[in-house]
Amino acid sequence: MRAAYAELRVSDLAVSESFYVDLLGLVVSARTDDALYLRGWEERVHHSLVLRRADPVGVERLAFRVRSNADLDLLEADFARRGCVTRRVDGDHPGMGVALRVWDPFGVPLEFFHEIDRFETQLQRFDLQRGAPVMRMDHFNLHSPKVEEWFAFWLELGFRCTEYISTDGEDERITGAWLTRKPTVHDVAFTAGRGPRLHHLGFYVAEPGGVLRACDQLAAGGFAPAIERGPGRHGVSNAFFVYLRDPDGHRIELYACDYYTGDPDLEPLRWSVSDIRCRSFWGARAPDSWYDESSLLLGPDGAVTPTFDANVDERTARSEVMA
Amino acid sequence: MRAAYAELRVSDLAVSESFYVDLLGLVVSARTDDALYLRGWEERVHHSLVLRRADPVGVERLAFRVRSNADLDLLEADFARRGCVTRRVDGDHPGMGVALRVWDPFGVPLEFFHEIDRFETQLQRFDLQRGAPVMRMDHFNLHSPKVEEWFAFWLELGFRCTEYISTDGEDERITGAWLTRKPTVHDVAFTAGRGPRLHHLGFYVAEPGGVLRACDQLAAGGFAPAIERGPGRHGVSNAFFVYLRDPDGHRIELYACDYYTGDPDLEPLRWSVSDIRCRSFWGARAPDSWYDESSLLLGPDGAVTPTFDANVDERTARSEVMA
């Protein structure tokens, strides 16, 4: 139904809390000895981000909400048929019931669930709000070594493509794809790059001014080096964005300016990889770290999932076109 | 699936164009001798507002998009079963195919359709954009003499309630309801008042600053009297709003700040009619005209649909509580 929460392993909960709660302003829903459960201002679900102190640092799971527990059975059967590891869990987190963990054919640690407790929204507790106006967790963006195979897989799961980047010419190759269940630009996206890795978590901010306020507050609080790229405008998705690196290097996008994609005959918007506006509408070059670095994923055994180089490289593809 | 377009009868197309196109900045998709077809900046469908010069002035139809033409058959049967007038049309408008017109049990002129041409979005043609950043038509808001009966009817049609206002005490009466298909606060809403009438069309604006710019431009262009209420914040829906009256008195809401409502277990948010924050979070009183005046609807015969007083009055209900 939609991207719902991510669980990230971090090395120091107190430092992470300072970043996510004190500066970015996420709301604390619960805390345990080794974990922090956070949500955005408008969110009513128990959490959309779980930070757990654990070693090695990496991505424990990317969770999607489904309409009912019955959907878990269908998904379990489907993933088992594909030969994926599946695992039923119950009560892994405060505020949640049963859930289905799976490692997809490419090694991405997914979770599907329906049951989750609800809180009152903090949307109108403007007097309590601090930091950036982070409304809700919105999407997962992954680095994929095989974009086209991933693309086919996610379409089979029932996602729709809203925008994509591809090479020009006869031998068209897709180098990035944005897919969605809820009617925004995306719930999940993947772009060509060494992977599987998590490129970033996207958080929706109420307006561009909120993205700027986040930058000001981070810098004033001594976290300026956390600002990796932006603020700026993406061509793809029209997002007004800034990319941050949390204290463990996990990348966070704060973005504003989405659009409605719910019409069934929506045609995916194609961007040529040679059009620099697709990544940066205003033309600013992203730093190499933004292309090269991503968070490692954790496998069923708790170890880091091996990564592979992409079979097509966006920067190379672009350079070839431009050369 | 969602509220899609409204057709309003107006008395002078040139004056209406000056208001909707020159000042508000809507994009002209097509024009005929007696009609103007408009859409917002992000919209890809052919039109979300049709202005037709015709007498008497009023609301010709409120149209919802459905997933496929097959849904039209189901809806036709359902409305016929209720004893409603239904009418198949084909090509009533440029860019559209078959559609189902119906007058609902309370006299509201609805239309359901699937087929509509698409345009390229103007979302990123920032250089061409003028006026307020009006992204898309979002919802219809009606005055209803029988809110609770309407409420039951729209739930049966498959809409979900996101927020409502009701009286306090044992004899709870609903005085307003916000219902939706797409995962925003509403596609349709109705509040107690002489009706059936159209209270307003809601247009989504990218950010609060865009609402302010619209006010500045309207006033500078000599349309200050068109600003009826606001800008301000609603408690219900969290909208940052301004209400305008077009040259024929049709009411337009420009609003920013919506929230995601797609989760299936979303519980409707209740507001007490005695809580003045539900209508005006900042406490400013709405003018009487905002409560009393609305656009008349047109029946199957082209004549104005008779209206009736509401069986419960929000202002009275509130006053009683406060007295």
Add this chain to the structure above:
Amino acid sequence: MRAAYAELRVSDLAVSESFYVDLLGLVVSARTDDALYLRGWEERVHHSLVLRRADPVGVERLAFRVRSNADLDLLEADFARRGCVTRRVDGDHPGMGVALRVWDPFGVPLEFFHEIDRFETQLQRFDLQRGAPVMRMDHFNLHSPKVEEWFAFWLELGFRCTEYISTDGEDERITGAWLTRKPTVHDVAFTAGRGPRLHHLGFYVAEPGGVLRACDQLAAGGFAPAIERGPGRHGVSNAFFVYLRDPDGHRIELYACDYYTGDPDLEPLRWSVSDIRCRSFWGARAPDSWYDESSLLLGPDGAVTPTFDANVDERTARSEVMA
């Protein structure tokens, strides 16, 4: 040189602190048993607002900064020549030295001073900032029973007029005047009304979005009734404003959007009293309280200064024109 600080008597310091510090976000520079010294985020001077618990509630002084202590002698002589009460004080407040208190010919309690301690600016401590982005105290706005006599007096003091409102026709009467020393629209303004009274203190906010945030936070914190008028746009001064009433009824304007007035040949901008845009560019009517209510001033003896009806009434003048 410029309007510098106001001292207001309040009835309950804790309640006032909750309003000015917790919700509006002013910075506390110092506190004594019976007083609170506040400043805005960009201000380097010790204080721009002094709140003192004292009875009766009212305005203790409106203070202007001068270039040097020598100017105090010139001013003392000038006011003495006019028969005004003058009084030298030293160290009335923490962070200040000698100052000249005077009661002007119309009973307004003024102060002139040069010496004041400086703090580091908090302009870029974005991480500490709360509430509205209140940058600095900007101006005093008074109700005057004799606008034209006051106007002549302030011009003699060396202020320049930037904008004014006057009646139409041969018998032109000035009903409001905006005067300045620093090159913004005003340091002091007075409009026709029962007086002498203080209509409001104006605080400069960085941008319109900050004014909106202040409203949201006040309402969420239970202070919605404090919002008396707006937000809206003034024709005069171009200010994007909201008017608040503090817990004792003292009126505060938060405003954004000023303009540069430093050129010596700047011609005052005239507004006709019959042009409703001068007070409300968007046409919204101000509530009667905004015209009728103001803070009382305190005389040399600590008693409330008597007030008189205005010799010309803006609303009447306007109505006559419009009738």
Add this chain to the structure above:
Amino acid sequence: MRAAYAELRVSDLAVSESFYVDLLGLVVSARTDDALYLRGWEERVHHSLVLRRADPVGVERLAFRVRSNADLDLLEADFARRGCVTRRVDGDHPGMGVALRVWDPFGVPLEFFHEIDRFETQLQRFDLQRGAPVMRMDHFNLHSPKVEEWFAFWLELGFRCTEYISTDGEDERITGAWLTRKPTVHDVAFTAGRGPRLHHLGFYVAEPGGVLRACDQLAAGGFAPAIERGPGRHGVSNAFFVYLRDPDGHRIELYACDYYTGDPDLEPLRWSVSDIRCRSFWGARAPDSWYDESSLLLGPDGAVTPTFDANVDERTARSEVMA
């Protein structure tokens, strides 16, 4: 009194007009065969930017307004005493009278004038405004090979320093200085770099959102390569900025967020050259072009003024500190 207008030589007036008028939204005050006279939305003076088609491209003059024509005599004597070329002109431009042109001791082509025609402000003609909300020309920023000598010279001219950058340690060297007459952060600034050259003209924009809109519109209009740096926040001056290169490479800063500097005892704010926040509060590195490229100045003979390397280099100074 204040920085008033710049005259730039450009290679193609039509292309320049497309950039400055169609996209940035400056108002055309007058046009002649070979020149275009522009002003910002709030400006009442005839022009604040003159674009003249002429060869070679460069900076013809940087003009300051003075209080009266009598000041021209004083300035003429002062510059003559320093051995500078001075020249009286009359009616060089439409809307202007007598003026004093001088080439300062370092080769910068200055002009001082008092007489200039006034227009009605366009501040509230929101309906006519296009592009970025460019309010007024604000300051000149120069590359100087000898910052400390220039600094002494401008202090002698009567400017006050608001902020500066200097090296750490015993042998403190000033590498940048911001000076002002009007009470904002600056009318003129110079930083160490090959010079004398004009680094940029600064235009004041009403709010950060306006800077973002300018970027969106430039990019949509095909001018994305014109965006050289930003948007971002300066530590120095607190400006929220974007730097553009016009079609001839002249650099324009659009900025919001200034502060009041009128108090006579304002102490200059020092930034260490080793603090990267002084140039980029959020930490983003400026491109080399921003440090290296600037507009050439034109001498009394119409030829390009020779340039020299700086005697101290900010980047080197910073690197040494950081090494």
